[in-house]
Amino acid sequence: MLVVALGAGAFGAQFITETLLSGQPTHEILRQWLALDDGVIKSGQWWKFLSFGLLHADPVQMAVNLLLLFLAGRELEPIVGARHFSIIYVVGNLLGGLAHWTFMSAKPLMGVSAGVSAVIVAYTTILPELEVTCHLLFVMPVRIRAKYLTWALLGVSSICWVTDTATEIGPAGMIAGAIFGWAYVKQLGYGNPLAIQRYIFDRRQRAARLARMTPEQFITAEIDPILEKIAQHGIKSLTRSERKILEQGRGKLSEKPVPKHS
Incomplete structure (x- = not known):
């Protein structure tokens, strides 16, 4: 994947630069100029909201990020397409940077952990029941x-x-990236529907079904049970939805053709 290759190349450039400058006062110049810190606005270094993803704190962070990005990304990209994959990864990382700067800016942020989190959660949202093999402590398969x-x-x-x-x-940024990855694929229509989505869908289906009913069908299926309830418990026992059904019934009855008398 291109993003994995770019990430590895950026860390390679960082590693070489920091190795060559080892022991010199400018040893951490890349981190000072590219990592996201709390002085980004005061110093006017706005580019840090973008550039922090070019660095990694150490080889372990880089290796874990790029490995997870490769494993989850190769499954996610064919499903959502390259454009949506790029949005999930890039925007997830940017939002992660903003979250870190908002809540944890005392420590500089480096890496693409938030973007990787967005990709992982997007993938697991689309295929939540898929069984995957993880290696506990990088050794034991689970x-x-x-x-x-x-x-x-x-x-x-x-x-x-x-x-x-x-x-x-950036743990705060990882959470923000994860939320974005989940929300983005949900609005694309993937994953199990939320309770509110099921509720809205059921309401629309019911409204469409009632609209298709003839006046006779509507009276039999909807009005008669309500009239029976009124007879047994009084009109005050009706719920708001039942009162709305009665209002709809009036409209349905107006659709019923009036028989002509000779």
Whole structure:
């Protein structure tokens, strides 16, 4: 994947530069100019909201990020397409940067952990029941459903945020990226529908079904049970939805043709 190659190339350039400048006062010049820190606005260095993704705190962060990006990205991109994949990755990382700057700016942010989180959660949202093999401590293979990767990612990120651990990878940003990845593929129509989505869909289906009914069908299926309820418990026992049905019934009756008398 191109983004993986670009990430590896950027870290390679960073590693070579920092190695050549090792022991010199300018050793951390790349981090000073590209990492996202709390002085970005005061110093006018707005580019840091974009450039922090070019750096990584260390080889471990880089290797984990790019490996996860490759594994999840190669499954996600064929499903959503290259354009949507790029939006999930790039915007997820940018929002992660904003979240880190808002909540954890005391420590500089480097890397694409937020963008990788967005890709992982987008993938697990689309295929939540898919079984994937993870290696516990990079050794022991464990098969789990993809949806549990999201909860693991959110759990680890939350713990790091609360305990102020591994702040350079941006745990707050990872959570923001994860939320964006989830929301983006949901609006594309992937994943299991939310309760509110099911409610809206059911209401629309019911409204369409009632609209297709003839006046006779409507009276039999909808009005008669309500009239029976009124007879047994009084009109005050009706719910708002039942009162609306009665209003619809008046409209339906107006559609009924009046018989002509000779």
